[in-house]
Amino acid sequence: MSAASQARRRLDGDRLEILAFERGTATSYSACGIPYYIGGDVGDPDALITRTPEVFRRDHDIDVRTRHEVTEIDLDRGAVRVRDLERAAERWESYDRLMIATGAVPTRPDLPGSDAEGIHGVQVLDDGLAIRRDLDRAKPRTAVVVGGGYIGLEMAEALVKAGLEVSLVDGAPQPMRTLDPDMGELVAGALRGVGVALYLGEQAEGFETSGGRVIAVRTSERVLPADVVILGLGVRPNSGLAEAAGVEIGSTGGIVTDRRMRTRAEGVWAAGDCVQTRHLVSGEPVAIALGTHANKQGRVAGINLGGGYATFPGVVGTAVSKICKVEVARTGLNEREAAAAGFDSFSVVVESTTRAGYYPGTTSMKTKLIAERRSGRLLGAQIVGEENAAKRIDGLAIALWNGMTVEQMTALDLGYAPPFSPVWDPILIAARKATEQAERDAG
Known part of the structure; x- marks a missing residue:
């Protein structure tokens, strides 16, 4: 639906008819919010829904048909076989361009x-x-x-x-x-x-x-x-429908696309958990099922489907989670992944606090950095701590995205005030320790 919305912004209903089939009953919802609904943090499941099918039809001129499952794609014919799950009826629907966003399936x-x-x-x-x-x-x-x-x-x-x-x-x-x-x-x-x-x-x-x-x-x-x-x-890319039609599937089990989210089949695009993408640190194809990636890829596909130009460069695999009070975050490669990608790496772990030590409510956190031994280039990072710990991974993800070394990171101009951070932020402390390790290795 991210792709459909972007395409509609560029072409009105007179120039582009958009028809969307959804096997379930809801559209544009937060799957990531499901555990918080079950645990009682979110009381109303409707709060997880961003736009209903009715809103798409009424306000965006996008014809969404829920409880409709596409069971076959015929690339030569330019059509999909659709099963109406309520009426148990099937029919063929033709297309000029096809967007595949079948997501992932749980193991x-x-x-x-x-x-x-x-x-x-x-x-x-x-x-x-x-x-x-x-x-x-x-x-x-x-x-x-x-x-x-x-x-x-x-x-x-x-x-x-x-x-x-x-x-x-x-x-x-x-x-x-x-x-x-x-x-x-x-x-x-x-x-x-x-x-x-x-x-x-x-x-x-x-x-x-x-x-x-x-x-x-x-x-x-x-x-x-x-x-x-x-x-x-865990999950795996839900690419069986595309594979049966002859769309190329990669080594991860995900659909192969270019940077504009086009498959190698004429007029067919794909985005989200069903595709594979490139890891920007290892350079290898990966299939990482995260809503952040899916929404960006859908946006890119929709811009291109609507006649614009956009690309999706790849991912570094940034993710956060929590277990009650404990926050967990990671980005880039872990030690095992770095070795598999051929890097000679080292790691450092530092323990620090989320706020100034004297400020009420401060808690401890551990930050781990993984860096390339000779160059000092950051390869990955992990954080485990309590309140205000996990989102620090974003600064590390930005450093990773831009290929920074741990030495360069020691000079990052990060915000400081006692309620938010010690004067030396945990990121800076970890970068400084990693720099010292890199210097010892070089000497």
Whole structure:
């Protein structure tokens, strides 16, 4: 819908007819807000919706048809097969230009009992509504979250807030594998601190059921009671429809596009979680499912579809999350990713405070920088701390985007006042320590 809106701004209804098909019931909503609706921070799910289908039709002359699923793309014919899910009817709809924004699909394990009632993925707003209905109706007391990525952690927090006894199972030795192990251990401590029981290094092997509903999760080590299960095993690009039509798919499983979000199929564009893009630090293709990327890519595609010119250069993978009071952030490459990309890197970790030490409410935070050994070029950063910690990642992302060295970063002119920062901001302290390490390595 970001693409549709941008195209409409450039061409009115007399020059461009826009027809959008959506399998679900809502358009232009914040999927990132789903855990906060389930946890009670957001009371009304309608607050997550930016524009309804009615608003698009009335105010933007965009014909949005919800509960319509595109099941086939015929590139030669220039048409899509559409199934009306309410009437169970199908028809072909022709197009001059096609925009594919099928998003990502959550990984759902093919395990015994995985189709039982009470087991939920978290992808679209309808999933969030279904989980909330299940919590209200079934009154569960125990929950198991399978997977320790962003969604898994945010859903664990939401279920704790909803009053459930929560366990988290992950086959990895730490939650949030996009962090390095030392920083991931801080996240594990935060989860335990709010009452989440962690079972790390354990694979989910099946789900026990009774009367068609889940009652337990069976891991490689134990059986965990579960009145409700949330799958947080990550997502993959939902590119199957495009691939079946002959649109090129990349090594990540995402649709291949150029910088203008055009695929290599004539008249076909794509954007969002279904595409792959370029990581600006490693130079490698990546598929990173984040709403920030999706909206920017949709905007670029829409500008070009409307006759303008715009490009999407790539990403550095900046992301933030929180577990109750503890904030988590990362950007660029972690140590493992830097090594895989061929960098000879080093890292430093500093502990500082979010405000001046004497100011009321100050809390501690840890900042980790990863830099190239010879050049001192920043490669990545991670932050774990409490209030006012995570958004500092934005300054590091800007430094990363512009290819700065840690030495250059020591001179950054950052804002200072006791309520916001110590006189030496944690970013500057970390950059200074990294510079010292780089100098020792060079000497």
